[in-house]
Amino acid sequence: MKDTANIGKSVIIKGELTGSEDLTVEGQVEGKIELRQNMLTIGPNGKVKAQIVAKVVVVEGDVHGDITATERVDIRDKGSVDGDLSSPRVAIADGAHFRGTIDMQRGNKPAEAKPDAKGAAAIPAAPAPVATSTH
């Protein structure tokens, strides 16, 4: 059974998150999330303001930011995304909110996570998510 890391409801992270296992976010994340070989789930309480790159992204909470998924993006009925999606498969349930662009053009390579305003480079994958600040 695959391990899944969890960011709880009370946790707030500002910065870059990278990892090589599945991750569920129920707290708040601002910055960048990169799980190139894994699944990211934004839970019903999750609030993410970040650029996201993952294999599969499931949204049940709020996301403000662009999402790139090499396999699929799934926005559930209570999910909300304001941003651009790039993925070969996109599923949006009735009741979900979405505003932005959906790029399903085949042959697109997964985008590198966009550099932030300060031009920070992506951090190499780490075995577990690294929180840079918590409250």
Next chain:
Amino acid sequence: MTALFRWGSRPGVQPETAGPADVSPPETVAASKVLPKFLLTLARQASPVLLDLGPVVGSNVALFGERLACKLLVQDLYQEVERGLDDDVLTVALLKRLPDEPRSVDGIACWDVFDYLEPPVSRALARRLARVLKAGGVLHGFFATAPSETRSYTRFIVEADDAIRHRTYPARPNRRRVWTPREVDRMFEGLEMTDNVLLKANCRETLFRKA
């Protein structure tokens, strides 16, 4: 069985917002002779760009992705119409939602949004859409053939390449106007009306093409 004979309701569909009784037309599936041409034109393009002016419909996204492998810009203009803005403000709000780069879009699905716009707003919107459409691009729309006072908009769900489900959803009280074919033709100056099909659902399904 009684649900089959209950007009004005949407069996099995919960309204997104509670409100006064909605005397909406029943859900229908209409065969389309226009949609296949719209999809075929887009399918001929490598990586087409499709602008959808309606609310996001998950099954439409899935179908467009599967059929066209397109880049889909979803901009729900009905959200702006729902705000009840003055025409000047509404025009600015609508245009702000749209791309501005000329000849950047291969296809536009404007559904029936023009039925809810006053002439000055419609003309401004049509001008922008004609401008952003590429040469050879296509615009697909619906225009009412009978005026009505409603409390709903219609969600157009592509069921198959040649069939569209018309499903209503609650909205503030609004008036659906009627555009004559001549008015529509003049509004989309620069585009050629290639198909204009009368439907039983009191509307016309129209396809425009940019030379």
